Amino acid sequence: MSQQAEVKSIDTLAFMKSAFASFAHESGQALAEIEIQGQRAVEYICVDRAAYWKAEIRRMNDLVNKAIKDLEHCRTFKKVGDNTPSCIEEKKALEKARQRLARAEQKAEAVRRWTPIVQQQFRETCVRLVRFRDVIDVDCPRAMAQLDRMLKALDAYRQVASPTGGDGEAAGGGGQNVTRQLDEAAAAEAAAATPAEPEGDTA
Numbered sequence: 001m002s003q004q005a006e007v008k009s010i011d012t013l014a015f016m017k018s019a020f021a022s023f024a025h026e027s028g029q030a031l032a033e034i035e036i037q038g039q040r041a042v043e044y045i046c047v048d049r050a051a052y053w054k055a056e057i058r059r060m061n062d063l064v065n066k067a068i069k070d071l072e073h074c075r076t077f078k079k080v081g082d083n084t085p086s087c088i089e090e091k092k093a094l095e096k097a098r099q100r101l102a103r104a105e106q107k108a109e110a111v112r113r114w115t116p117i118v119q120q121q122f123r124e125t126c127v128r129l130v131r132f133r134d135v136i137d138v139d140c141p142r143a144m145a146q147l148d149r150m151l152k153a154l155d156a157y158r159q160v161a162s163p164t165g166g167d168g169e170a171a172g173g174g175g176q177n178v179t180r181q182l183d184e185a186a187a188a189e190a191a192a193a194t195p196a197e198p199e200g201d202t203a
Contacts, residue, residue: 031129056107
């Protein structure tokens with residue numbers, strides 16, 4: 001059986017090997033950047049924003065209490081006779097402070113609600129990234145090693161099939177010799193793989 005291959009460009013295999021190397025390097029850097037940025041986003045939502053809105057609730061509570069005291073002070077000390085002062089500015093300040101407090105409480109509740117969701121999604125993303133990193137760290141080097149073996153084998157075959165010197169006929173004869181050698185090697189392998197038949201009894 002003849003073992004032949006039609007290879008038109010060995011350079012293409014070398015290009016593929018280089019492309020695999022570039023892909024693995026750039027993808028590895030991108031994965032590292034994704035992990036860093038993802039962790040920063042999780043910390044921003046679950047830690048930074050949680051602390052920020054907690055502090056804002058305390059600050060808004062202080063403003064509400066101050067606005068209530070200002071309104072009471074207005075009603076007590078600005079009263080003229082039996083006329084109750086309107087204290088419009090103080091009432092507006094109190095209403096504004098209460099609205100800000102309500103908004104801070106809504107934001108804090110949103111952070112508490114989204115924190116476990118964000119953390120879970122990030123964990124699932126990290127699992128997917130680990131699988132992709134296996135492709136980069138395992139599959140790409142394996143493919144590059146396979147291409148390297150192919151390049152070495154083809155280069156060795158080219159040197160044997162096209163010897164230096166001699167005319168075209170000699171070169172052609174060298175190629176035929178290589179083909180015969182491949183045929184003989186294949187036949188030997190086939191014979192070795194075939195079990196020998198037991199000899200019958202001789203009468």
